[in-house]
Amino acid sequence: MKTNMLTYLDELLTKKISDYDVALDWDKKNHTIMLVLRLFAENKEKVMIDDANGVASEEEVIEFEDGILLFNPQKSQFEEEDYLAVLPYEGKKGMPKAMLNGLVDYLRVVLDDGQSDLLDFLTDETAEVFELKFNNDVLLSFVNSHQTKDDDSYIPYPTY
Template sequence: MKKENILTYLEKKLTEILPERYDWALDWQAKKHWIAIYFRIFVENKMGQEIIDEEGVVASEIIEFEDVIYLCAGKEIPTDALYVYTFDRKKGIAQGVLDALVNQLLISLEDGESDLLDFVTDETMTEFELHWDEKAFQEQIKENQTGEILSYPKF
């Protein structure tokens, strides 16, 4: 049996923890040494508000919001993301860190779904964005020091 790595463990945890209503995908960008977790939340636009996204596209009946979290082991660090976690590729990442990351992502998605619904129904709100609670994430890491160190994926 092949030993679990960061990518295989993340896929297992995301499948296990995130409800099916959240659309997500993993993308290993090997040349940049990034693992991206793309995710989307959706809410129904029952009031028919005209909502225009960053690209100028007018939203329809379903409002969709997409963002990304990066795990970076390279020198190039992305800046346009909900969260970026950097690590040493040779050392890997502790299982507890990935558990905390997935748990905090779920909290951000649940809060974000509620906030997005408020944004769609409240004409006074001019923009929407997801939030990452770094303090809560770090506390979860401290509480969850168990588990093995997972290695960076290999081809």
């Protein structure tokens, strides 16, 4: 089987971020691949927390979910503010291998920091909002660390 963005990302995520709940959601009709990121934290004090939709919860385990959307600028429809980050790919050509490698390496940092921030959020009564932080400049530094002269190859978008 030929490697594509889905199989390549799945392999990388399994290898590098197996201790977090990260899933891939391929929307063929919308030409998008979403990396679904989930963090969990024990809410021992049963702190009352409102989610993004204003629904209050004092569950023992808090689940936080966000996503990074890989999209086709010519075909995909979405609301950018619904995602932690949105990154374009080049149609059937896909995405540069260095971009996918850098993204997964940076995701590890985003999730590590996010897990720590979520635990802090649950114990800090003055904290009002918890959200993951994503910085495109930091992403680019990870991507650049993967770029070598002979590896500007692309991983293609999956075919049906």
